[in-house]
Amino acid sequence: MELSKNYIPAIVEEKWYKHWLSKDYFKSLPTGQAGEPDNRPVFTVVVPPPNVTGVLHMGHTLNETVQDILVRKARMSGFNACWVPGSDHASIATEAKVVDMLKKEKGIDKKDLSREKFLKYAFEWKEKYGGIIYNQIERLGCSVDWSRVNFTMDDHYYKAVIKVFVDLYNKGLIYRGARMINWDPAAKTALSDEEVEYKEVTGKLYYIKYKIAGNGQNSTTDFITIATQRPETIMGDTAVCANPNDGRYTQLKGEKVIVPLINKEVPVIFDDYVDKDFGTGILKITPAHDINDYNIGLKHNLPVVDTLNEDGTISEAAQIYISEDRFIARKKIVEELREKGLLVKEEEYTTRLGYSQRTNVVAEPKISTQWFVKMKELAQPALEAVTSGKINIHPRDKFSATYKYWLENVKDWCISRQLWWGQQIPAWYDEDGKFVVAESEEKAKEIFNKQYSTNNIQLKQDEDVLDTWFSSWLWPIEVFNGITDPGNKDINYYYPTSVLVTGQDIIFFWVARMIMAGMEYMNEKPFSDVYFTGMVRDKQGRKMSKQLGNSPDLLHLIHEYGADAVRFGIMISSPAGNDLLFDEGSLEQGKYFNNKLWNAMKLLKMWEEKQLAKGNGQLAITNNQFAIEWFENRLNEVRIEVDILMKQFRLSEALKTIYSLIWDDFCSWFLEWIKPEYGHSIDKEIYNSAVSFFDDVLQLLHPFMPFITEEIYHLLKERNDDLIIKQFSAVNQPEKKILQIGNKLKELITSIRDARNKHHVKPKDTIKLFIETDDEKSYQPIKDILSKQVNVENIHFSSQPKTSSITIVVGKEKIYIETNIEVDVTAQKEKLLKDLDYLKTFLNTIDRKLRNDRFVQNAKAEVIELERKKKSDAEAKIRVIEQSLSSLN
RNA sequence: GGGAGCAUAGCUCAGUUGGUUUAGAGCAUCUGCCUUACAAGCAGAGGGUCCGCGGUUCGAACCCGUGUGCUCCCACCA
Numbered sequence: 006m007e008l009s010k011n012y013i014p015a016i017v018e019e020k021w022y023k024h025w026l027s028k029d030y031f032k033s034l035p036t037g038q039a040g041e042p043d044n045r046p047v048f049t050v051v052v053p054p055p056n057v058t059g060v061l062h063m064g065h066t067l068n069e070t071v072q073d074i075l076v077r078k079a080r081m082s083g084f085n086a087c088w089v090p091g092s093d094h095a096s097i098a099t100e101a102k103v104v105d106m107l108k109k110e111k112g113i114d115k116k117d118l119s120r121e122k123f124l125k126y127a128f129e130w131k132e133k134y135g136g137i138i139y140n141q142i143e144r145l146g147c148s149v150d151w152s153r154v155n156f157t158m159d160d161h162y163y164k165a166v167i168k169v170f171v172d173l174y175n176k177g178l179i180y181r182g183a184r185m186i187n188w189d190p191a192a193k194t195a196l197s198d199e200e201v202e203y204k205e206v207t208g209k210l211y212y213i214k215y216k217i218a219g220n221g222q223n224s225t226t227d228f229i230t231i232a233t234q235r236p237e238t239i240m241g242d243t244a245v246c247a248n249p250n251d252g253r254y255t256q257l258k259g260e261k262v263i264v265p266l267i268n269k270e271v272p273v274i275f276d277d278y279v280d281k282d283f284g285t286g287i288l289k290i291t292p293a294h295d296i297n298d299y300n301i302g303l304k305h306n307l308p309v310v311d312t313l314n315e316d317g318t319i320s321e322a323a324q325i326y327i328s329e330d331r332f333i334a335r336k337k338i339v340e341e342l343r344e345k346g347l348l349v350k351e352e353e354y355t356t357r358l359g360y361s362q363r364t365n366v367v368a369e370p371k372i373s374t375q376w377f378v379k380m381k382e383l384a385q386p387a388l389e390a391v392t393s394g395k396i397n398i399h400p401r402d403k404f405s406a407t408y409k410y411w412l413e414n415v416k417d418w419c420i421s422r423q424l425w426w427g428q429q430i431p432a433w434y435d436e437d438g439k440f441v442v443a444e445s446e447e448k449a450k451e452i453f454n455k456q457y458s459t460n461n462i463q464l465k466q467d468e469d470v471l472d473t474w475f476s477s478w479l480w481p482i483e484v485f486n487g488i489t490d491p492g493n494k495d496i497n498y499y500y501p502t503s504v505l506v507t508g509q510d511i512i513f514f515w516v517a518r519m520i521m522a523g524m525e526y527m528n529e530k531p532f533s534d535v536y537f538t539g540m541v542r543d544k545q546g547r548k549m550s551k552q553l554g555n556s557p558d559l560l561h562l563i564h565e566y567g568a569d570a571v572r573f574g575i576m577i578s579s580p581a582g583n584d585l586l587f588d589e590g591s592l593e594q595g596k597y598f599n600n601k602l603w604n605a606m607k608l609l610k611m612w613e614e615k616q617l618a619k620g621n622g623q624l625a626i627t628n629n630q631f632a633i634e635w636f637e638n639r640l641n642e643v644r645i646e647v648d649i650l651m652k653q654f655r656l657s658e659a660l661k662t663i664y665s666l667i668w669d670d671f672c673s674w675f676l677e678w679i680k681p682e683y684g685h686s687i688d689k690e691i692y693n694s695a696v697s698f699f700d701d702v703l704q705l706l707h708p709f710m711p712f713i714t715e716e717i718y719h720l721l722k723e724r725n726d727d728l729i730i731k732q733f734s735a736v737n738q739p740e741k742k743i744l745q746i747g748n749k750l751k752e753l754i755t756s757i758r759d760a761r762n763k764h765h766v767k768p769k770d771t772i773k774l775f776i777e778t779d780d781e782k783s784y785q786p787i788k789d790i791l792s793k794q795v796n797v798e799n800i801h802f803s804s805q806p807k808t809s810s811i812t813i814v815v816g817k818e819k820i821y822i823e824t825n826i827e828v829d830v831t832a833q834k835e836k837l838l839k840d841l842d843y844l845k846t847f848l849n850t851i852d853r854k855l856r857n858d859r860f861v862q863n864a865k866a867e868v869i870e871l872e873r874k875k876k877s878d879a880e881a882k883i884r885v886i887e888q889s890l891s892s893l894n
Numbered sequence: 895g896g897g898a899g900c901a902u903a904g905c906u907c908a909g910u911u912g913g914u915u916u917a918g919a920g921c922a923u924c925u926g927c928c929u930u931a932c933a934a935g936c937a938g939a940g941g942g943u944c945c946g947c948g949g950u951u952c953g954a955a956c957c958c959g960u961g962u963g964c965u966c967c968c969a970c971c972a
Contacts, residue, residue: 010932011932011934012934203968203969210972231972232972233972234972235972246972278970278971279971279972280971280972283971283972284971284972285972287972288971288972289972290972291972295970295972296970297970297971297972298970298972299970300970356971356972357969370970404898404967406897406898407897407898407966407967407968410896410897410898410967410968411967411968414968414969509966509967510966510967512967513967540966577906577907577920578906578907578920584965584966585906586905586906586907588905588906588921590905590906590920590921590922591906591920591921593921593934594920594921594934596934597932597934597935598934599934600932600934600935601931601932601934601935603931603932603934604931604932604934604935605931605932606931607931607932608931608932609931610931611931612931653910655910657907657908658908661908661919661920664919664920665919672931672932673936676931680931683930684930
């Protein structure tokens with residue numbers, strides 16, 4: 006077969022994804038009627054469902070890649086791997102996009118549509134865009150179980166959400182009430198506190214004159230000046246307020262002031278809340294449009310005048326500027342105040358404004374009747390799950406402090422949204438506004454009749470839908486039907502899931518609430534580990550966004566570099582928990598790595614054609630047997646290392662380790678060692694070992710780069726199995742001695758090259774070598790390898806007690822090759838004294854460590870054992886050095 | 895205002911109980927090589943007061959204190 010010069014990903018990727026699907030490798034075991042799961046341990050991951058609104062961005066790509074790596078590794082380690090895909094209906098975000106689309110593409114206004122019609126359009130949208138996301142997940146190579154796709158508006162899921170709402174209501178954990186909430190004037194809906202993002206903006210502070218009513222007998226002036234950022238809310242003022250200890254204003258006690266423009270009299274009140282030193286020390290109280298004012302209003306029993314409509318225009322209650330947009334009204338009001346001489350001054354001022362996360366407009370604090378979840382009770386078990394260590398947060402517990410703080414200070418959750426796209430709140434009202442909560446209209450009627458002793462009354466369902474997170478928080482449970490069919494086989498088997506991989510930005514929205522729901526409905530954590538990935542930013546550290554155009558298109562990247570290279574690139578530079586600055590350079594590195602693998606495969610294929618029976622013909626100038634032993638041990642060493650790293654979720658380090666094993670150890674050393682001389686063929690047995698090692702490194706790499714590894718696995722030889730399901734065998738402990746010799750060899754060869762350069766020895770000059778050792782046999786491979794590297798005239802072994810140093814003589818000069826472990830007695834006295842000094846201080850430390858109470862208490866027994874061993878080694882070396890010194894003297 | 899984190903080569907980052915590191919990798923730069931798997935490669939080179947200062951220690955990139963700079967989260971100062 007003719008192999009292409011370079012690796013071409015496109016065809017390969019499509020071929021293998023289809024093949025894996027056709028073999029049902031991604032399918033977790035069925036647990037329905039037919040099959041009980043076998044006795045393999047289970048590894049469950051539920052995908053953080055992306056919003057159906059768009060396409061996968063780089064943050065998703067990172068998440069999905071991390072999950073796929075963990076899932077594939079688990080699958081190859083004997084687990085029944087179950088990775089559940091799906092998407093989120095993303096209530097407000099999707100509704101906003103559908104409304105937008107309808108207007109732009111069809112010229113339809115939402116208000117001209119019935120709820121049913123609108124939902125039809127929304128579902129059409131979901132079909133179209135949900136497909137795009139699923140396609141991207143496929144192209145990335147994610148081994149998700151497509152038979153388990155869930156969508157948060159699926160029928161069963163919808164029922165689950167309603168069931169949970171009713172249940173929490175009946176438990177008294179959901180209530181309806183008028184509270185100050187955050188209002189999105191663009192989407193015309195309530196928001197939860199978490200959906201408001203605060204941004205620093207420069208605004209203006211306007212100083213406005215309020216006349217004192219009546220004669221102002223007690224006052225020395227006839228007006229006061231009040232600073233505000235929001236002059237358009239003065240029509241909603243119901244008081245002005247000063248600090249009771251502020252001498253400037255105490256005289257105003259009992260007075261009234263006149264709100265400008267509308268000439269309304271409001272009282273002067275006093276409250277400790279007011280900061281004497283800010284602004285003019287007196288502020289206007291607008292209970293309808295500010296949370297602080299609202300609280301003061303409650304305390305002082307002030308009326309509430311809501312001067313804003315749902316869309317952010319001025320309401321009739323304001324009396325003036327009715328129907329003007331709030332920001333236009335602000336300008337006009339300032340103008341009018343200025344004309345009337347009531348504007349004292351304007352000041353530049355930076356403040357933080359709350360923006361709706363989805364529509365990006367300034368959110369308005371607004372008093373509104375909404376549905377809320379009481380959070381305190383639910384938070385307690387969720388807090389305990391993390392503090393007790395039942396759930397581990399990675400990396401390194403970085404976010405557990407944030408998590409704890411939020412839960413300890415959690416406020417009630419506003420869950421109703423004035424939207425259509427979502428689960429409609431299962432509350433039914435009569436004409437008077439009396440209501441009941443039930444899972445269906447029939448049940449509602451039943452309860453209503455019983456409760457209010459009525460008969461056959463018409464009820465109307467609440468128009469609002471639930472916050473999208475009120476459905477997502479059930480995700481790890483309901484994807485296994487754990488709410489709608491509690492105790493079914495799937496939920497019992499797959500729950501709790503193994504690990505949740507997600508962005509740190511949704512720790513409150515989703516992670517904390519999932520833990521609450523898990524504890525409430527399963528009495529069990531939803532996952533054992535949480536791994537937070539960082540934000541993906543562009544090279545300049547900016548957030549990826551459409552407006553900036555710095556968010557690359559995933560499919561385009563895959564087209565350009567190949568899916569494996571994209572996965573490699575995003576993982577290799579992915580510091581755990583820190584933000585990742587996306588750089589296409591690392592994707593390029595991945596592409597080069599693909600090619601390296603491809604060429605190594607080509608080399609083996611070349612050898613395959615002309616290999617010889619054992620011992621037949623290959624020039625026996627290299628000790629291939631040692632190369633094989635060494636690489637085998639090196640491989641084991643790396644496998645152990647990688648296992649540890651992956652258990653600690655240090656995936657980028659694991660990938661780096663594998664990369665270096667393949668590039669440096671396998672390609673640059675192993676394949677070069679066993680490479681036959683030009684024109685000769687390779688020994689069959691050695692060839693087979695090489696193929697078998699290649700299999701092993703491919704297996705290690707497969708979770709990270711699934712496509713090319715599977716392709717090469719099959720090109721290397723005919724197989725009946727596939728790499729994706731090849732099970733890792735038990736790892737043998739590597740032999741330290743062999744690894745040491747291997748390292749020493751590398752060191753030697755490098756030194757010889759250096760020596761050549763430094764002493765201007767040409768490659769073909771003769772180099773004399775003296776190797777002094779107490780273990781001639783183990784250095785035989787060094788001799789063999791060296792003879793390949795240099796034209797050796799003489800390699801001399803000498804056995805001396807207590808020595809294991811190596812001396813290489815190049816020309817007339819001696820070069821000492823030292824290692825830190827072994828003692829080189831041919832060195833100079835100064836060096837020996839230095840070594841002695843070092844060892845003695847080293848011993849001191851160990852003694853101190855062993856004596857240190859805290860250390861002993863915390864350390865495991867084996868660590869102490871290790872310290873003792875270090876100590877006795879050091880002592881032995883000291884004796885050697887001291888003997889040598891005395892012999893030098 | 896409260897909390898968390900970060901600061902190591904031109905860039906992105908490793909460096910996990912302080913000791914085989916006179917600080918490593920990849921990219922970028924420079925110098926040789928189209929050498930019979932691989933120029934998407936190979937062989938080399940240059941480049942670092944490990945943010946400043948102080949402390950603990952025989953020994954600090956690592957621990958402690960402090961200063962500076964940056965990022966993020968939370969919070970009701972008009």
